[in-house]
Amino acid sequence: MDDLTELLKGVLEGAVLQILKRGDNYGYEIVRALNSVGFESVSQGTVYPILVRLEKKRLVDVSTQRSELGPPRKVYALNPAGAAELAAFWERWDFVSARMAQIKEEK
Amino acid sequence: MDDLTELLKGVLEGAVLQILKRGDNYGYEIVRALNSVGFESVSQGTVYPILVRLEKKRLVDVSTQRSELGPPRKVYALNPAGAAELAAFWERWDFVSARMAQIKEEK
DNA sequence: CTGAGCTACTTGGTGTTACCAGATACCAGT
DNA sequence: ACTGGTATCTGGTAACACCAAGTAGCTCAG
Numbered sequence: 001m002d003d004l005t006e007l008l009k010g011v012l013e014g015a016v017l018q019i020l021k022r023g024d025n026y027g028y029e030i031v032r033a034l035n036s037v038g039f040e041s042v043s044q045g046t047v048y049p050i051l052v053r054l055e056k057k058r059l060v061d062v063s064t065q066r067s068e069l070g071p072p073r074k075v076y077a078l079n080p081a082g083a084a085e086l087a088a089f090w091e092r093w094d095f096v097s098a099r100m101a102q103i104k105e106e107k
Numbered sequence: 108m109d110d111l112t113e114l115l116k117g118v119l120e121g122a123v124l125q126i127l128k129r130g131d132n133y134g135y136e137i138v139r140a141l142n143s144v145g146f147e148s149v150s151q152g153t154v155y156p157i158l159v160r161l162e163k164k165r166l167v168d169v170s171t172q173r174s175e176l177g178p179p180r181k182v183y184a185l186n187p188a189g190a191a192e193l194a195a196f197w198e199r200w201d202f203v204s205a206r207m208a209q210i211k212e213e214k
Numbered sequence: 215c216t217g218a219g220c221t222a223c224t225t226g227g228t229g230t231t232a233c234c235a236g237a238t239a240c241c242a243g244t
Numbered sequence: 245a246c247t248g249g250t251a252t253c254t255g256g257t258a259a260c261a262c263c264a265a266g267t268a269g270c271t272c273a274g
Contacts (some may be wrong), residue, residue, distance in 0.1 A: 002195060005261050006117025006230065007203050012261075018210050028222050037213075038206040046261055048223065053260090056224030070268045088109060090211065096114050097204060099145040103125050104197065105142075110231050113259065119232075135251050152227095153232055155252065177250030184237045 012042065014089035015027070016050050017082055020060065026073040027051055051076060059085050111148070114182050121147065121196035123157050124189055127167065131181040134158055158183060 019025060019033050027048055034042045036049070051074075054060045059082035066072050078086070119141070126132060126140050136154055141149045158181075161167045165187035174180050185193070 001202055002199055004199055004203060007199055009116035009231075009260050011203065011207065015207065015210055022213070026222080037210055038202075041262095043262075044223080045263060045265095048225095049261080052224090067221075067269085069270055071223070071267090073222070075201030092109055092111055092114055093207065095108055095145075096111060096118065097207075100118065100122065100200065100204075103122055103144055106129070116231050116260075133251080146231095150233075151252080152234060152254095154235095156232080159253090174240085174250075176241055178238090178252070179250070202256095 001041075004039075008039075008042075011093070012039075012046065013050050013053070014086065015039070016047065016054065017059070017078065017086040017089060020076055020078040020082065021078060021086060024075050024077040026065075028073070030076075054082070057081075057085075063103045108148075111146075115146075115149075119146075119153065120157050120160070121200060122146070123154065124166065124185065124193040124196060127183055127185040128193060131182050131184040133172075133182045135180070137183075157184065158172065159172070161189070163177065163193075164188075 015034060015037075016030060021031055025033070027044070030051070031042065031044055031047045034047065051060075054076070055062055059079065060076045061079050063075050063077070064072050065075050122141060122144075123137060126137055132140070134151070137158070138149065138151055138154045141154065158167075161183065162169055166186065167183045168186050170182050170184070172180050172182050
């Protein structure tokens, strides 16, 4: 698949929030989760800044947990503000998505 | 509706190409076309740079036509390269769109 | 005990993009 | 003259994905 970077703008943050909704998680694992969902090309350099951003916007709560292998993990948990932002994200996504479907149909 | 700017990254260029596929068109009218399709907040300052970009990438052919009202129009026409890029865009869009639908479903 | 290899996070810089605000210009009707 | 709709261009901003590289902890083979 070609370069998706522009189309992913704003989308990945929503995807990460949705992944966190399924349960607390940490960066490295979130990258793998995104990869396994089909966003194979998404890498650490993309995901970690998103997590920093989410923390700065106070949409997630952060705690450090020690790992059996490797350095300690920063575990992210969706908080109420994050859940609200996630809902708002899906509203925006559905809006754009519906409009694009319409444009595509109208020959 | 909230701020869509990030979600529109990369999307609007595809939308403009699709609009041009329906027939030759000029900037001012393309803005109105986008507005009437549901992207009400998209304005001239957004669309004109896209058109300049499409021209620079040689995805469209440009000709100047005199208008009955107002200054001459720059009429844009989709060329073969543009049609190919449009097809590639829809591929990318469908890819991302499908992935997001999947993420949204997986509770 | 040393190095390879996986885990895990951080940092600095780049390019692309939508958007805003304003300027310019042409023409019609009042 | 002036207002208002048509039509394009310019300069600057902020946000985002991405890249490349570095740091650091732990396990296991040799």
